[in-house]
Amino acid sequence: MKSNTFNYSLLAIGVAAVLGLSTAASAVETPTTTTGVDITNQATANYSVAGQAQPEAKSNIVKVSVSQQVSFSLTADNNDTAAPTNGVQGDNKNENIAVTPNGFVLFEHTLKNTGNTTDTYDITVGATDPKYTQNASTVTFTTYKADGTPITDRTNITLNYMENTLIPSTLEKGEYVKFTIRAKTSGNKGEETLPLQLSVTSRNLAGIAGATKTLINTDTSFTRLPTFGIVKTITNGLDLNDTTYQDTATYKVVVTNDGTNFSADATNITIEDVLPNGLVMAKELIASNITVSTGATKGTIASGSLGSQGFSITNVNLPIGQSITITFEVKQTGAVTITPTVAMGMINHVTVTDDLDEDAATTGDIVIDSTKTGSPENVSTFYPAANPEVNYVKGETPAKSGDDSTVPLLTIKRELTLTGVTTKEIAPVTGLTAADTAGQVTHSTVITNTGKDVEGSKPGELTFTITDNDGGVRDAINVVPGTVKVTYNPGGTGTGVTDATITPVNGIYDINTVLTAGIKAGGIVTITYNVSANDAPLFNPVTSTNDADATFEDTIVTLIPVAEGAPTPITVTDKTTVRGLVLVKKQALAVDCAATSTGIVGSFVTTDITGALPGQCIVYQIQARNTSTTAAGFPITSVTILDEFSKFAPNATYVIGSLADMDGAEIEGTDRVTTTLATLAAQGTATMQFKVKIKTGL
Incomplete structure (x- = not known):
């Protein structure tokens, strides 16, 4: 039978009545409901012979058993398998499908008749989050035959999205409908999740008690957009004594697509910089002035920047976590008399503009981020209100992602060095606080002022951070709060400082809080800090005993000079490696079961042994090793190696008198054997060996 065409009339019904059915389910496919009927048939014939009517002839009875199966499926087809969602494509959820603020999101679904009879389905587009704009959203359908051929008169049909709308569709066996909901968002911000629900009800199942009549798919969009971190610094100050106005100052602009939990790649953005009065571009901005990290593009530079008050770059692409660095030179025009005091008020701002969905027809989705607070910046419209952007105008280091x-x-130049990379080894468990430092290790880093100016004499002028490679989340290896100290050697006359505790604010250590007069030219500051271990695993993976897999943590000390003449932040990376006791158990078959016999069959192995027979003996060998190195390691004390008889009972028995060790004091107990050592030196080993006899009659 040919299927009916779509009934596209929009029959308004209450969504609560449809979505609240007690038989509704959110499975991908309904269970198959089967009903049977038998069709029987018998033929008859009437005839005459020689004009005489004969008895009616009847044929044999034939029977056909008809089995009607009713089932259907409703799947969510968006590919939501990528991290961090880790969803399943083709289940009953389109999870966290990316959408831009005020943009469109597409939700894909498939309805299929998986039974063997024609059925009519009521498709209901359900209630949505208020931030979906229904009169700008649509639902598009295409119906396919069982072989995948589109049905011509039901192809690419688009309807306006109306909440609580019911759309009937009749499908023959194997036929299916693919439909796309194009939902328009409005007023949504980064990190917001917006739900939308869809349900389908089978009319054939409506009168069958206990049958699953309705399937539900749930869609959620997750608002994503780039988060731009804009940092502008000066790497070369301007010589104000140059009356020819030919000396140049060098600016560096770094625009980063900061990683957040609502990040998205930035495509075709525009970066502009407008200089303050009194400064112009000293050189034409060209491609060699621009560097990009992996995956980013340099874009297109507008020509004619030489002598102008800034530049413009379009078509820049910045994947998540990537950056573009623009270096350019400026000089004075003479129109403004620049003094050190005037220079401190000459702040020019960088602006980044991004049309989020790259569609000029979409309104309200152009984000403008600037180092200047206020118009034209509009990031507060798009970023979560709980995490507002901060714009710094004194060269401060941004405190979080998205800050500028x-x-x-x-008008000056400063120089600093950061030296003293240290490598330490630590036991898996140490004291964890500044008051309990047992077993902790201490790293040190040296700051040297190699410039001509005092560093850190003003709050915030010279700071440093100490971070590890776990992204700031406390794990098994961590910097110990309260153990960061500063020692200052002024390098000549002046007052020094020894082991002064320095306290961070929001993770940033300010040199000025300890050295209020700053670091003199030639002065040296040594930073020390402790690292602790909280039940840290020896190896990664934990099943390894290979020293190359030893667990370690990199700790990065970053020196951050800001304000006038600040050089680029510099870092050193210290390393803390977990070392400790490794226990390796090996086994071999014995030549005999004598307690004092040392002969074995083959070699000791850590792998399984097959083919052993009842009555044979197994030799177990247990080796303890101190994995710490002789250069940076530590002794291990009070070592006890034990093996309990319950580990191999009831299939084997301990051979009395077979316990032998080469390094410590052994004890043969009634339920265990042990070896003890007072000290195991770095790279030292201790071995215990004994026999068990495999029981007969197993």
Whole structure:
């Protein structure tokens, strides 16, 4: 039978009545409901012979058993398998499908008649989050035959999305409908999750008690957009004594697509910089002035920047976590008399513009981020209100993703070095606080002021951070709060400082809080800090005993100079490796079961042994090893190696007198054997060996 065409009339019904059915389910496919009927048939014939009517002739009876199967499926087809959602494509959920603020999101679904009879389905587009704009959203359908051929008069049919709308569709066996909901969002911000629900009800199942009549799919969109971190610094100050106005100052602009939990790649963005009065571009901005990290693009530079008050770059692409660095030179025009005081007020701002969905027809989705607070910046419209952006204008280091920073015109040059990478080894368990430092290790880093100016004499001018490679989340290996100290050697006359505790604010250590007069030219500051271990695994993976797999943590000390003449932040990376006791058990078959016999069959192995027979003996060998190195390690004390008889009972028995060890004091107990050592030196080993006899009659 040919299927009916779509009934596209929009029959308004209450969504509560449809979605609240007690028989509704959110499975991908309904269970098959089977009903049977038998069709029988018998033929008859009437005839005459020689004009005489004969008895009616009847044929044999034939029977056909008809089995009607009713079932259907409703699947969510968006590919939501990528991290962090880790969803399942083709289940009953389209989870966290990316959408831009005020943009469109597409939800894909398939309805299929998986039974063997024609059925009519009522498709209901359910209630949505208020931030979906229904009069700008649509539902598009295409119906396919069982062989995948589109049905011509039911192809690419688009309807306006109306909440609580019911759309009937009749499908023959194997036929299916693919439909796309194109939902328009409005007023949504980064990190927001917006739900939408869809249900389908089978009319053939409506009168069957206990049958699953309705399937539900749930869609959620997750609002994503780039988070731009804009940092503008000056790497070369301007010589104000140059009356020819030919000396240049060098600016560096770094725009990063900061990683957040609602990140998205940035495509075709525009970066602009407008200089303050009194400064112009000293050189034409060209491609060699721009560097990009992996996957980012340099974009297109507008021509004619030489002598102008800034530049513009379009078509820049910044994947998540990637950056573009623009270096350019400026000089004075003479129109403004620049003094050190005036220079501190000469702040120019960088602006980044991004049309989030790259569709000029979509309104309200252009994000403008600037180092300047206020118009034209509009990031507060798009970023979560709980995490507002901060714009710094004194060269401060941004405190979090999405914060921006610029700096006044600088007229001096500063130089600093950071040296002293340290490598330490730590036991799996140590004291965890500044009051309990047992077993902790201490790293040190040296700051040297190699410039001509005092560093850190003002709050925030010279800071440093100490971070590890776990992204700031406390794990098994961590910097111990309260153990960071500063020692200052002024390098000549002046007052020094020894082991002064320095306290961070929001993870940032300010040199000025300890050295209020700053670091003199030639001065040296040594930073020390402790690292602790909280039940840290020896190896990664934990099943390894290979020293190359030893667990370690990199700790990065970053020196962050800001304000006038600030050089680029510099880092050193210290390393803390977990070392401790490794226990390796090996086994071999014995030549005999004599307690004092040392002969074995083959070699000791850590792998399984097959083919052993009842009555034979197994030799167990247990080796303890101190994995710490002789250069940076530590002794291990009070070592006890034990093996309990319950580990091999009831299939084997301990051979009395077979316990032998080569390094410690052994004890043969009634339920265990042990070996003890007072000290195991770095790289030292201790071995215990004994026999068990395999029981007969197993």
